[in-house]
Amino acid sequence: MTAEHPSYSTLFRSRSFSSLWVSQVVSQSGDAVFDVALLWLVLVTTSSTALVGITQAAVLLPSVFATARVSDVRAASQLGSLMFLPFLGIYLAGEIGLISLGTNNLLIISAVLAALDLVLFRISTATFRREEILTKWK
Numbered sequence: 001m002t003a004e005h006p007s008y009s010t011l012f013r014s015r016s017f018s019s020l021w022v023s024q025v026v027s028q029s030g031d032a033v034f035d036v037a038l039l040w041l042v043l044v045t046t047s048s049t050a051l052v053g054i055t056q057a058a059v060l061l062p063s064v065f066a067t068a069r070v071s072d073v074r075a076a077s078q079l080g081s082l083m084f085l086p087f088l089g090i091y092l093a094g095e096i097g098l099i100s101l102g103t104n105n106l107l108i109i110s111a112v113l114a115a116l117d118l119v120l121f122r123i124s125t126a127t128f129r130r131e132e133i134l135t136k137w138k
Contacts, residue, residue, distance in 0.1 A: 035059070042110075045103055051110060057121070058113040059087075065124035086113075 011017050042048075042055045070076045090109060094101035 045106065051107075054110060054114045054117070057117050058110070059084075061117045061121050061124065065120045068124055 012021070038059070039052050039055060043052050070079060090099070090101075093099045099105060
């Protein structure tokens with residue numbers, strides 16, 4: 001006997017599901033706006049498309065490395081979201097005056113993060129097992 005799957009209209013009539021769905025849409029929209037704004041800021045302040053690419057790698061590669069060893073999609077998502085903490089720390093340090101977030105300091109921070117990303121990229125490519133993850137996540 002197979003379980004019957006609810007229809008989309010039934011799911012959206014549920015207040016808790018609708019709230020969760022709308023919250024997820026808002027969250028992902030905010031993430032997309034942040035990604036575009038961050039890359040735009042780097043492009044405007046540095047006029048370097050190479051630094052835009054390095055910034056994108058600095059945002060994505062730590063998440064790939066951190067989630068390569070987990071066996072559950074939810075754990076991967078939660079662990080990947082922790083990768084923004086260093087960027088949040090840098091921002092907050094700039095806001096409270098611990099560091100100056102001028103162009104020179106941002107370039108130094110970006111260079112350090114780029115070097116760190118290269119190391120993390122090497123490690124992640126050595127440890128990432130795509131086929132194993134795809135067979136476990138059904």
